[in-house]
Amino acid sequence: MIMYVLTEEGEKYLKNKLPEINLVKELSKKELSVSEAKKLENFNIALQWAKKNQWIEIENGIMKLTKSGKSTLEKKYETEEYLKEVKSGKFDEDKMKILLTRNLVRNVTEKEIETKKLIGKEVLDVTPELIKSGVWRDVKFKEYNVEFPGKKIYPGKKHPLNLVFEKIREVFIEMGFDEMQGPLVETAFWNMDSMFIPQDHPARDIQDTFYLSGEGDLPDKKIVENVKEVHENGGNSGSKGWNLKWEPEIAKQLLLRTHTTSVTYRTLAGGIEIPCKRFCIGRVFRNEASDATHLPEFHHAEGFIAAENLNIRSLMGFIKSFYSKFGLDEVKFKFNYNPYTEPSIEAFGYSERMGRWIELINSGIFRPESLAPYGIKVPVIAWGFGIERLAMFIFEKNIKEILGHTCDLKYLRNYDLLKLEKW
Amino acid sequence: MLNTSLGYFNSLIKKKLSLEELEDLLFNMGFELDEVKGDEVAIEMTAERPDLLCAHGLARAINHYLGEKPKEYKTKKSGYKVIVEDSVKKVRPFTVCAVVKNLKFNEDNLKEIIDFQEKLHSTFARGRKKAAIGIYPFENITTPIYYKAERPEKFSFIPLDFSESMTGKEILEKHPKGKDYKHLLEGCDKYPIFIDSKDEILSMPPIINSAKLGKITNDTKEVFIECSGHNMETLKKTLNLIVTALVDFGGEAYSMEVIYEDKKIETPDLNLEKINLKKSNAEKMLGLGLSDKEIFSLLERTGYIIKGTNIFAPCYRTDLLHEVDVIDDIARAYGPGNFIPEFPQVSTIGNLMRNTRIETKVRELIVGLGFQEVFTLILTSRDEQFEKMRIKGDAIFLEAQVDKSINMIRVSLLPELLRVLKTNQHYEFPQKIFEVGKVLFSDKKSETRSRENSHLASVISNSIATYDEISSILNSIFSNLNVSYKLKETEDKRFIKGRVAKIIVEGKERGIIGEICPKVLDNFKLDNPTTGFELDLDFLN
Numbered sequence: 001m002i003m004y005v006l007t008e009e010g011e012k013y014l015k016n017k018l019p020e021i022n023l024v025k026e027l028s029k030k031e032l033s034v035s036e037a038k039k040l041e042n043f044n045i046a047l048q049w050a051k052k053n054q055w056i057e058i059e060n061g062i063m064k065l066t067k068s069g070k071s072t073l074e075k076k077y078e079t080e081e082y083l084k085e086v087k088s089g090k091f092d093e094d095k096m097k098i099l100l101t102r103n104l105v106r107n108v109t110e111k112e113i114e115t116k117k118l119i120g121k122e123v124l125d126v127t128p129e130l131i132k133s134g135v136w137r138d139v140k141f142k143e144y145n146v147e148f149p150g151k152k153i154y155p156g157k158k159h160p161l162n163l164v165f166e167k168i169r170e171v172f173i174e175m176g177f178d179e180m181q182g183p184l185v186e187t188a189f190w191n192m193d194s195m196f197i198p199q200d201h202p203a204r205d206i207q208d209t210f211y212l213s214g215e216g217d218l219p220d221k222k223i224v225e226n227v228k229e230v231h232e233n234g235g236n237s238g239s240k241g242w243n244l245k246w247e248p249e250i251a252k253q254l255l256l257r258t259h260t261t262s263v264t265y266r267t268l269a270g271g272i273e274i275p276c277k278r279f280c281i282g283r284v285f286r287n288e289a290s291d292a293t294h295l296p297e298f299h300h301a302e303g304f305i306a307a308e309n310l311n312i313r314s315l316m317g318f319i320k321s322f323y324s325k326f327g328l329d330e331v332k333f334k335f336n337y338n339p340y341t342e343p344s345i346e347a348f349g350y351s352e353r354m355g356r357w358i359e360l361i362n363s364g365i366f367r368p369e370s371l372a373p374y375g376i377k378v379p380v381i382a383w384g385f386g387i388e389r390l391a392m393f394i395f396e397k398n399i400k401e402i403l404g405h406t407c408d409l410k411y412l413r414n415y416d417l418l419k420l421e422k423w
Numbered sequence: 424m425l426n427t428s429l430g431y432f433n434s435l436i437k438k439k440l441s442l443e444e445l446e447d448l449l450f451n452m453g454f455e456l457d458e459v460k461g462d463e464v465a466i467e468m469t470a471e472r473p474d475l476l477c478a479h480g481l482a483r484a485i486n487h488y489l490g491e492k493p494k495e496y497k498t499k500k501s502g503y504k505v506i507v508e509d510s511v512k513k514v515r516p517f518t519v520c521a522v523v524k525n526l527k528f529n530e531d532n533l534k535e536i537i538d539f540q541e542k543l544h545s546t547f548a549r550g551r552k553k554a555a556i557g558i559y560p561f562e563n564i565t566t567p568i569y570y571k572a573e574r575p576e577k578f579s580f581i582p583l584d585f586s587e588s589m590t591g592k593e594i595l596e597k598h599p600k601g602k603d604y605k606h607l608l609e610g611c612d613k614y615p616i617f618i619d620s621k622d623e624i625l626s627m628p629p630i631i632n633s634a635k636l637g638k639i640t641n642d643t644k645e646v647f648i649e650c651s652g653h654n655m656e657t658l659k660k661t662l663n664l665i666v667t668a669l670v671d672f673g674g675e676a677y678s679m680e681v682i683y684e685d686k687k688i689e690t691p692d693l694n695l696e697k698i699n700l701k702k703s704n705a706e707k708m709l710g711l712g713l714s715d716k717e718i719f720s721l722l723e724r725t726g727y728i729i730k731g732t733n734i735f736a737p738c739y740r741t742d743l744l745h746e747v748d749v750i751d752d753i754a755r756a757y758g759p760g761n762f763i764p765e766f767p768q769v770s771t772i773g774n775l776m777r778n779t780r781i782e783t784k785v786r787e788l789i790v791g792l793g794f795q796e797v798f799t800l801i802l803t804s805r806d807e808q809f810e811k812m813r814i815k816g817d818a819i820f821l822e823a824q825v826d827k828s829i830n831m832i833r834v835s836l837l838p839e840l841l842r843v844l845k846t847n848q849h850y851e852f853p854q855k856i857f858e859v860g861k862v863l864f865s866d867k868k869s870e871t872r873s874r875e876n877s878h879l880a881s882v883i884s885n886s887i888a889t890y891d892e893i894s895s896i897l898n899s900i901f902s903n904l905n906v907s908y909k910l911k912e913t914e915d916k917r918f919i920k921g922r923v924a925k926i927i928v929e930g931k932e933r934g935i936i937g938e939i940c941p942k943v944l945d946n947f948k949l950d951n952p953t954t955g956f957e958l959d960l961d962f963l964n
Contacts, residue, residue, distance in 0.1 A: 169779070185863065312708065317764035342750075
């Protein structure tokens with residue numbers, strides 16, 4: 001239903017009479033010259049409507065009442081009556097037209113009417129009507145219990161592991177490393193042979209590696225020949241080699257990569273400009289049964305620097321700086337063994353939270369046998385680590401609660417976005 | 424892992440060490456004390472150093488590290504003969520042998536040598552493939568000993584842990600060791616045996632010894648040792664590992680003549696190996712300046728023998744392929760804590776790859792639309808990817824996977840997202856999740872016979888979930904990437920008919936969007952209506 005209320009102007013005319021009535025009143029006292037009449041309030045409006053109603057006429061600059069004008073003051077003036085009706089809340093749709101034209105009334109919604117009724121009362125919601133109508137001045141807003149916490153809602157969020165990836169990327173980029181990527185399905189050549197892992201190494205066992213059916217392609221003949229030599233007799237690397245016949249069929253086997261070092265060796269074999277710093281984050285696979293802390297797939301981060309004059313101390317220096325970026329300032333080193341690095345170094349970081357040393361990273365200097373086939377003559381220091389282990393440590397959650405279809409949506413919705421800043 | 428009793432192990436170390444001191448010492452050498460349970464300790468070892476896989480071997484290394492001068496191992500000629508017949512050529516062509524006398528076995532060192540033998544079998548000898556070691560009480564054996572191959576049904580003896588005589592064939596079929604290692608004799612019409620001059624069978628390598636001649640006890644004073652396999656160098660090294668351990672037990676090593684049809688060799692060869700080490704190479708790799716004297720002393724602490732200015736590696740080291748392996752030993756002796764780390768001043772400019780940057784933007788966009796990111800696994804099953812989704816397709820399948828719940832590599836993200844919903848049905852709705860991840864297809868033409876694509880998939884699950892809603896999400900994604908797209912009505916058994924469309928970008932089909940068919944929801948045991956889409960992101964690259 002459409003309703004109407006008086007505008008400010010309407011209210012004023014209702015109180016002080018309409019301008020044309022006031023003009024008639026003045027003229028009924030005495031005739032006025034146009035220039036005198038102009039001094040009256042709202043003269044233009046008065047003139048327009050008095051003329052339209054044929055209440056006045058102007059002769060030689062003198063305004064005077066017509067016959068009907070003279071009788072006006074004895075009768076009710078319908079426009080004024082309409083105003084009164086609107087004010088009292090009654091109105092006739094047909095009669096509104098003239099009032100609307102004269103901008104003396106306006107349409108109102110039911111809400112506005114209701115709003116008016118709130119005057120003097122206590123209200124709950126602040127509404128646009130309360131603000132527009134000014135009624136807000138005359139109401140009391142109910143006071144809330146503002147100390148009660150808000151209802152919980154869930155934003156869209158990145159996965160916690162992605163936060164760790166982003167942090168790792170940020171650190172590598174800051175330190176000047178270029179990103180590299182490589183395929184998830186690999187040949188044994190790139191996953192193992194290229195880095196001098198012997199063809200009878202236990203890491204190649206079916207219990208550790210997902211082999212796929214079929215054979216892949218071996219790279220460029222020259223590279224294959226160099227790798228074969230280095231395995232069998234050391235080639236030109238200064239090594240004895242594995243003293244084991246190198247079989248191309250074993251190298252052609254397809255598998256799911258077991259580490260991102262395959263990406264590193266594709267990069268090295270592809271030709272690099274010295275100095276070179278590269279990094280990679282990617283998924284890797286191990287043919288294992290899964291439990292709360294192990295899944296058959298997880299992520300590795302790894303990087304290498306190829307440059308003149310790198311040594312054990314530079315490797316340790318890099319690792320220290322890398323982890324200080326993660327807030328771990330106390331790092332210690334231990335030598336270990338790895339088929340393609342020598343020396344191989346493991347780093348541990350001291351965690352204040354756990355009150356113990358935690359294993360961080362495996363690293364080393366690439367063996368000459370793993371570089372000679374690609375003509376690389378400068379030292380290459382390299383390191384890699386499993387991201388889930390780090391993530392489990394940071395977020396204090398088992399991997400199955402974060403990763404895979406077993407993930408806990410409640411945890412993902414609620415996890416602390418600042419965890420990485422304070423672990 | 425090396426398991427030993429602490430009391431026994433300590434008795435082998437020349438200096439009295441507290442448990443903490445031992446732990447620190449091991450750490451500096453590059454090993455870890457893994458577990459201490461009462462008197463039992465487990466020390467984490469590496470297969471790269473088989474010489475340290477027995478208590479005497481590790482104690483020897485610790486004693487050197489603590490300053491004891493490394494000693495040379497010597498053999499005396501025994502004159503005993505082992506005759507190798509040509510019949511073994513096709514099966515297991517080589518053997519090297521030794522005799523050790525004056526042994527005093529007790530419970531501890533008997534267990535140690537048997538454990539050592541088994542550890543070498545499983546690690547260095549690659550499950551007896553590269554070398555099989557036999558140790559026998561020499562007292563009961565009549566030389567010369569013959570190594571030959573016979574048809575498996577033609578000979579029989581009582582194998583260890585059994586009481587009745589069995590043919591070679593029966594041993595492979597019935598004896599637990601026969602079952603474990605029969606693959607090593609697969610396809611051979613004759614099996615190798617060691618047999619003495621009284622026609623008593625000692626063993627059938629690489630499977631099992633005879634119960635009569637092949638079991639050493641506390642009373643054994645002299646042992647005969649043989650290693651058989653395919654590679655002479657590996658066999659010699661293996662024999663040295665066992666012989667030097669027994670010499671460290673207090674025994675005396677005697678060499679034997681191993682007579683092949685075409686040659687005669689004297690084994691074991693415990694001679695030292697001369698090492699060529701360029702001092703400047705060591706200094707470069709270590710980042711240290713060292714005098715010759717310092718280098719020699721560091722080498723002695725890791726078991727090398729210095730004669731004048733010559734460096735020799737002990738005969739039990741199997742892992743020295745290159746100069747860097749020797750430099751590694753210098754580093755260990757120097758101690759990891761004594762190196763002063765120095766940040767490498769190598770200046771380069773770093774960049775992310777384009778697809779990483781793009782995927783990050785896509786993730787941020789859909790997170791902004793209120794979706795929770797999940798990471799599902801690439802390894803999944805045919806049942807989840809195809810059967811439950813009511814579709815058929817090709818994929819890369821796994822073989823011989825340990826985890827039987829997986830058998831293929833995912834080709835689609837949607838089923839994995841539905842699985843996530845299944846796990847989390849007890850949490851609040853709506854559930855809006857997404858993933859940006861790789862899917863793989865078989866591709867005969869590619870180098871690795873596979874093709875990887877990056878997909879984006881998202882699903883909404885709620886008491887009311889409509890096509891309109893998910894379609895507006897998709898619209899928002901495309902408009903914020905400034906890519907125009909079209910939806911084309913289609914039929915797809917994964918979705919409700921009339922509520923599914925192909926996503927077309929630049930005239931190519933790039934994905935699918937729709938309301939998931941209730942049959943599919945039922946297959947995944949989901950109760951709430953669910954909508955979703957999956958989009959190949961490669962058009963952005």
